[in-house]
Amino acid sequence: MVTQPVAGEFKAFSAVCTHSGCTVSKVANGTIDCPCHGSRFAVADAAVVAGPAPRPLPEKRITVTGGEVRLA
Template sequence: MNTPPPADRSPIEVNDDSQTVRPSRRVVLTAAAGIAAAGAVTSCSSSPEAVRYRTQPPFPEELPHLDDLPKNGGLVVAGAIVLTRDQSDQVRAFSAVCTHQGCIVKQVTENEIICPCHDSRFDAITGHPTRGPATTSLKPIRIVITDGVITKGAPGFNGT
């Protein structure tokens, strides 16, 4: 049977000999649990510069010229799309929204698109995840390249 603590029992204990004040065990354990929970929430949150979207951000009005897109690399444009370019000048475009929790990917390095929130990585050619926690590919975006000018693709055209 559970009996409540005596009414005269305070969460703060005072030692009559030295007049020091000590929190009770319950207060210490409750505070520790709160600190641990706050730490868990903080560790699951993104870095300060990370941005999250539930839907695709608006398509940028201007895209870089093909000459500005590094071979075997890529660029994140206006936090909306990722343009990648392989050694043979094949250019692909993907949504910059990570499929794990909606953060915006930040960079393309060594043929991988990298999300800063939880370090998900995607293949720069296919958009498929290469390292989790993301398990779904980045959404391909239609593009057209004419004389080095990259533009949004027409409906029905698959630029990937």
């Protein structure tokens, strides 16, 4: 899951919810949302905003070059 919390700053996180392994489905209103049980994670650091997820989404290393975002 790739977010842009601030213009020009990109972050990437695992798309697997830390609650029960569902795939997070959308980014909206400042959160990354899981459709299975309602967990929400902050777009800036993937911290848990609303549970039942027990931990943040793991961050992934990325590079941004020429408008392309790639896993590092």
